[in-house]
Amino acid sequence: MKQRVGVIVNNNATRVSPALIGGMFLISDQDSFYVTKRPNDLPEIVEKLVEMDTIFFVGGDGTVTSGIQALQNLRKKESLDRLPRIACAKAGNGNAIAHDLGGARPLRMLEYLLKTATADVPTLDVPLLEVKADGDTSYCTFAGMGWDAGIIKKYDQRKKAGKFLSRGLSGYLMAALLEGVHELWNNEAIPIEMQTKGRLRHRREDGSHEDVTNIDPDLYSRVIGINVMEHYGYGLRAFPYAAEAREEGLAQLRIAHGESRLLPLRLAFNWRRIFAGTYQGFEDYRADHLQFSADKPFPVQIAGDLLPDVSSLEIEVSREARAQFVKYQP
Structure with a gap:
């Protein structure tokens, strides 16, 4: 039919x-x-x-x-x-x-x-992320905080201003580099704390997982992303373990920790390995319900679109909201 x-x-x-x-x-x-x-x-x-x-x-x-x-x-x-x-x-x-x-x-x-x-x-059945911020609930497949959202903010600013290399993949990479230099110079990164309100599994170096009760609150989290699918934009396979996590009803949580102001630049210069999904400089978790907070408002993006800065955010893998996507398999 x-x-x-x-x-x-x-x-x-x-x-x-x-x-x-x-x-x-x-x-x-x-x-x-x-x-x-x-x-x-x-x-x-x-x-x-x-x-x-x-x-x-x-x-x-x-x-x-x-x-x-x-x-x-x-x-x-x-x-x-x-x-x-x-x-x-x-x-x-x-x-x-x-x-x-x-x-x-x-x-x-x-x-x-x-x-x-x-x-x-052919379809791909995906549980959606339920994002709660400032009394509003949004549904999406991926979200990011900290420097991750800061890159998109810089990208949007440069594109609106018509700057050189401000569009497409080159514009995104330029925004990542400039935002990294900005953090290096001004040290404006906001440490974001995370608390689990559900299941949390940490990926070990050998690829196995262990159940943990929380993410170390003393770690200085600079880049945070969560996804129920494997890709960010431009073919960036930033969440290579998302499909495995999805089978357990979880999302992949990827974090870059570090007090060093060089962290954003280190990530920017490793973009090829990050794109391929082979870069190992992240902490990887599987989670289904998380609370994020900071002492002052921090940037947040949902599916590549910026939200107003928030000081608290809750993300949960929804038990009811799902999307059945069509896969292109000619």
């Missing part, structure tokens, strides 16, 4: 052009094809498409995550038993989620969806 596919295109996404929109429109069910420039339109559009087998979000990680949020809000509001599958493609900047799902281009992904029968669609 042919699957019903709804399409939502973010017209502001980096790799979306009039030609791409036209090409997708011609082969789509035009009654379920939407183009928008405003993220605030997504909840209304998603509600119209919730009976579809699959919703194809054409944009970057922010677009996909906004779609996830709209679907989860609708699930809770309407007490829905099922949600459509989620498809995405490399149409934005980082495209972390798309990299985990086969990394298709938008038009190829749409062609694939339209020719694949409902029963034959």
Whole structure:
């Protein structure tokens, strides 16, 4: 049976052009094809498409995550038993989620969806992270704090200012280097404390895991990331053990500790190994419920988008909120 596919295109996404929109429109069910420039339109559009087998979000990680949020809000509001599958493609900047799902281009992904029968669609079922900050609850697949979020803040600032090497992977690496130099010069890093409110397993050097009760509060945590999938943006395989953690209902927590102001520069200059998922300069854990706090507000990013700085944050692997992603396997 042919699957019903709804399409939502973010017209502001980096790799979306009039030609791409036209090409997708011609082969789509035009009654379920939407183009928008405003993220605030997504909840209304998603509600119209919730009976579809699959919703194809054409944009970057922010677009996909906004779609996830709209679907989860609708699930809770309407007490829905099922949600459509989620498809995405490399149409934005980082495209972390798309990299985990086969990394298709938008038009190829749409062609694939339209020719694949409902029963034959390969999927990846993923528990979502439930992020609570300042009274709001967000759902996502990855989040980061400290220097990790500081890089994105620097990247956004440079891109808006039209600086040299301010876009794409080169812009991200330049932001990482500049933010590292900034920390080295000003020593403005905020130490973030973590407390576990659930399961916590530490990865040993031999690859085995041990259950622990907490993360050493004396460690000076500078870079913190948590993910239920393997990739960050631009093909960065920063969470190589996320799939293993997911099988246990956990997320991979990756931390870089250190009081040395050289830490961000050390990470920046090891970007190739970090991209490949082979860099060993992190502490790795599996966790399902964590509380983060600091003496003053610290930067936070969710799926590559910055939140307002917070002084306290709670992240839990949700027991109810899940996403069924379509894998591109032509």
